[in-house]
Amino acid sequence: MSKKIVNTDKAPAPVGPYNQSVQAENIVFLSGQIPLDPKTGELVTSSVEEETHQVMKNLGAVLEANGCTFEDVVSCSVFVKDMEHYGLINQVYGTYFDEETAPTRALVEVSRLPKDVRVEISAIAMKKS
Numbered sequence: 001m002s003k004k005i006v007n008t009d010k011a012p013a014p015v016g017p018y019n020q021s022v023q024a025e026n027i028v029f030l031s032g033q034i035p036l037d038p039k040t041g042e043l044v045t046s047s048v049e050e051e052t053h054q055v056m057k058n059l060g061a062v063l064e065a066n067g068c069t070f071e072d073v074v075s076c077s078v079f080v081k082d083m084e085h086y087g088l089i090n091q092v093y094g095t096y097f098d099e100e101t102a103p104t105r106a107l108v109e110v111s112r113l114p115k116d117v118r119v120e121i122s123a124i125a126m127k128k129s
Contacts, residue, residue, distance in 0.1 A: 010061035012036040033058035052092040
């Protein structure tokens with residue numbers, strides 16, 4: 001099985017021993033993204049909705065670097081700091097997927113996320129041959 005590392009400057013750079021994504025054959029594993037603006041390096045914290053949009057934009061940039069789109073995503077893991085934000089996060093998240101072909105998803109509340117953000121999302125996509 002071949003393994004290819006794919007990073008892009010259109011998403012926040014990794015800050016540890018990991019990469020933004022790894023392609024294994026036609027499966028693309030995307031590291032969790034938080035609401036960091038890749039241009040400024042600053043967190044987007046104005047609202048949980050804006051945080052979620054930034055997370056999805058970051059995921060979109062990594063998908064694009066792999067030759068994929070949100071249509072290619074087969075699974076997402078969503079980590080939230082407060083389950084009370086579920087509805088707001090879900091509303092934004094839903095704008096990135098067609099409801100009939102949306103990926104599988106797990107959404108869990110956690111006690112803390114990197115940089116104390118309110119949402120982090122990772123994904124798995126299937127690259128078209």
